Amino acid sequence: MGVGPRAGGRDLVRIRIEGHTLPGRDPGSHRDVQVGIQVRREPAELVPADAASATWEVEVTESYGADVRDFHGPVVQGKRGERFVYLTWLEGPDATMFRRAKLMLADAPEADVVVARVDLTDEAGLPRCARLRPPAVEWSVG
Template sequence: MLLEIRGHHLPGRTWAGDAVAHDDVHVGLQVGREPAELVPGDADRATWTTELRLVDLPDGTTDVRGPAVQGRRGERFVYLTWGDLGADGGFAMFRRAKLMLADVLALGVGTDSGLGPDDHVVATVDLTDERGGPRCARLEPPALTLALVRG
């Protein structure tokens, strides 16, 4: 299954909301401990796509695995990580937004077949918080909308 995250309304390339000036703000999908596919904070939009593998467990629950999946079983999520891009190309993370995969799995609840390997979930995220900074913490509506596209 594919998870496509479509970010819009990015907060800008500079930010000083946490008492530290950030001059080259970027956001990316966190894969392992590293940011991937960095997008400047002043871009019109950002898009990341990652694979999610659904694994049926002996206890009847479903686990989610994949290169960008973080957290313990039953609490899986994907991070969007915000950081300052240094002149040397180094990334200094200062915030993260968490997309809970239980919210993604809930799209298949009540359907005839649940979610399958050919499905595609689109998560649309407003990347600027209510104070004008990079959105962080758990992503929830109205900043997040989820849509299932059957494969």
């Protein structure tokens, strides 16, 4: 992201998350399922899990210091060196969180705009969760 490591540098990076292959509103024992991006501690921009696709666009600040690439912003979770963005799965009329998927920011290419294409359904037909790795997530320069 940005122009590469530079001590003390900070760059604004736009991340476009393109979710495909959603699991449906009632996967497994779950009912009335939605997915959103987590902003601080709250899910936001919820999409019904039977939608054809889901897209979120967020901005994060990327910084460099002493050979370490780091990220900051309201959607950034985790500790330094292990930053990520959560996709949060909710169910029922009270929108109770039951799963989350981690998009690891260190896996993103260095650019001002990046795209993460995410397969949102796991091999069992359930909402994808845990740390996402290829082929479940494909990062590219936008």
